[in-house]
Amino acid sequence: MRIFLLLLFFTTAGFSQTVEYQISFKNAVHHEAKITATFPKVETDTLTLRMSRTSPGRYALHEFAKNVYGVKAKDSKGQPVQISRPDPYSWQITGHDGTVKLEYTLFGNRADGTYTQIDETHAHLNIPATFMYSEDLKERPVEVNFDLESQPDWKVATQLKQLEGNKYYAPDLYYFMDSPTEISDYDMRQFQMDGQNIRFVLHHQGTEAELDEYFEKVKKIVAEQKAIFGELPEFDFGEYTFLACYMPNVSGDGMEHRNSTILTSTRSLAESGMDRNIGTVAHEFFHAWNVERLRPLSLEPFDFTEANMSGALWFAEGFTSYYTPLTLVRGDIISPEEYAKGLNGTFNYVWNSPGTRYFNPVEMSYQAPFVDAATSVDPVNRENTFISYYSYGSMLGLALDLKLRMEGLNLDDYMKLLWETYGEPEKPYTLEDLESSLAQYAGKDLARIFFENYIYDSKMPNYEELFRSVGLKLERGSEKAFFGPSVLEDTEGIYISGNPAQNSPAYKAGLDKGDRILKVNGKELKTEKEWNEILNNSKVGDTLKLEILRFGTTKKIDVELEKDPTYTISLDEQASKAAKKARNKWLGNNLPR
Known part of the structure; x- marks a missing residue:
């Protein structure tokens, strides 16, 4: 969505239209904020x-209204006005004199990319979870x-524009809602690139040396990542801010925004965070191009009242996920061996899942309102029907990149073409645009085959051939016996x-979630x-005679163990010189020399 920034110097008439908020944290220890707002004219x-x-x-629904209470409204003279509730999410104010002055209390105690947390260590504010708004006044500036x-x-x-002191500005409601805010005794580092300021804000309990x-x-x-697209986005107000909070009281997450990102983790840099948190940094910054500006039409305009569905998340989230570890290996943050090893988990999750029988990547993307931090109380069968569009898309990005490289091309240049055509001018794209751009870059046949087989269908690319072209090995054939689902222990056994999973021996035998294995x-x-120990000592073809407890009744079920379907990806040290050269070009540093 193209946001045209308004001038900071308003006319007197324009300034009087500004929606004004104030938020204070006197009761932070009990997770409360006091909020006042003025809606003039x-x-x-x-x-x-x-x-x-x-x-x-x-993309899912989150009922932020449940944490709002103590709502009061007055007119410009301080006289109370009538408040009614037409639905669970709204308050209707009548009897005002053209000005509405609102106050309410907000409870917030979850710090992640969606919610708000207020405590004695910080105020972690996601704006939609914090501030009431008027859809009718959405074009007005906000202070x-x-x-x-x-x-x-x-x-x-x-990412809001600082006016003076602790007063900040947004040109309109959408920019305001898209501007998470971390308020704490944080540390900060910053650097300049191409005349723009990149800030890394970290709320943590670690040392200055760790942050450095x-x-x-x-x-x-x-x-x-700049090298991939050829340029940084033009950040509004000339600045991009990483808002990292690595504290024991937060919930792990990452969430992109137009000129900033939220990064939360309970892992400190001194423990495992130095290595395990950095992938989220890479993922979220890539979104500054892919999804924030190179944006699917299906997410425009973003709806703050209903769930938002898009069939392009396999690209918006999935290709971003492909570039996450690729950025790390190119930046010498991880080794090529670590990169190859890291592919295994996602590859097996995607290509050993029964979900491909039910939904293609576009349809998997449609599931986002049900899975993207969504909550429900009834059980679901996602082990058999769903593959994350993050993972599915990342494996398809991998396949497309390697296929393009076999043709003397690469995914970086395709992404750059999309950026120049749709991202930089902020022209939302459709799935048809993605295909036509691939045809423009790599030819109609390659584009048609990729979209027909792997986007609109759920076929598996020929990874053995693709990996061989860059000196990777794909192996499958372990003689280890395979049972299927995870088995856990509690106080009862x-x-x-x-x-x-439908293709597992346990499923075929009639076992189900919750069955207790007695013997x-x-x-x-x-x-x-x-x-x-029993599984490790069993062989393919062995039959396990189980006695289980289900619904208070014991049953006997025989399970015939099968061959472990797990794939293994690794560097092939016996690869040809040409393949090793292609691998080095693929995984190597892309920075100008």
Whole structure:
């Protein structure tokens, strides 16, 4: 979505139209914020205010209104006005004099890419989860004052434009809603690239030296990803901000925004975060191009009242996921051996899943409102029907890149073409645009085959040939016996912890999630260790005679073990010189020399 920034110097009439918010945190220890808002020049008898039900970058519904209470409204003279509730998400204000002054209390205690957390360590604000808004006033500029009188050590970090002190500005409602804010006693590092400022804000309990080491990795990621597209996006106000919060009180997440990203993790840099958190940095910054500006038409305009569905998430999220580890290996943050090893989990998850029988990548993308941090209480069968569009798309990005490289081309240049055609001018694309651009870049036949077989159908590319071209080995044929679903241990013994996959021996035998395994071949079992020993000592074709407990009744079920279907991907040290050269070109540093 193209956001045209308004001038900061308004006319007197224009300035009077500004929606103003103030938020304070005097009761932060109990996760409460006090919020006031002024809506001037209201031209209708009834002003409808609401809390969003969605958040930019998320596709499922989130009922933020449930954490709002103590709502009061007055007119410009301080006289109370009438409030009614037409639905669970809205408040209707009547009897005002053209100005509505609102106040309410917000509870928030989850820090991630969607929700808000307020406590004695910080105020982690996702704007849709925090502020009421009026859809009728969405074109108006917004000012927000963060009152930190009770927290003098806290500082504000956000993509909003700073006006003075703790007062910030957004040109319109959408930009405001897209501007997460971290307020804490954080540390910050920054550098300039192409005349723009890149800031890394970190709220943590670690040392300055740890942040310095981590920041060097961040700089490598920014440089490598710029090399893919040929340029940085033109960031509004000339600045991009990473908002990282690596604290024990947060929930792990990453969420992209137009000129910033949220990064949350309970892993500190001193523990495993130095290596395990950096992938999220790479993923989210790639979104500054792919999804924030190179954006599917199906997400325009973003709807704050309903779930948002797109068939392009295999590309928007999936190709971004492909470039996540690729950026790390090109930036010498991980080794080629680590990169190849890292492919195994995702590759097996995608290509050993029964989900390809039911949905192609476009249809998997349609599932986002049900899986993207969505909540439900009824059981689902996603082990058999769903493959994450992140993972599915990343494996298709891998396949397309290697196929293009066999033709003397590469995925980087295809992404650059899409950027120049749709991203930089911020012209939303369709699936047809993705295919026609691939045809323009690589030829109609290659584009048709890729989209017909792998996007609109669920066929598996010939990875053995593709991997061979860049000196990787794809092997399958372990003689290890395979049972299927995970078995876990609790105080009562061992049980099947998930829905068995349809192509597994356990499924074929009639086992189900929750079944308790009491005996195997007449031997009573109590621990997961005992179960694993039996499996490890079994052979392909062996039959396990199980006695299980289901619904309070014991049953006997025989399971014939099959060959382990797991694929193994590794560097092929016996590869040809041409393949090794292609591998080095694929995984090597792309920066200008």
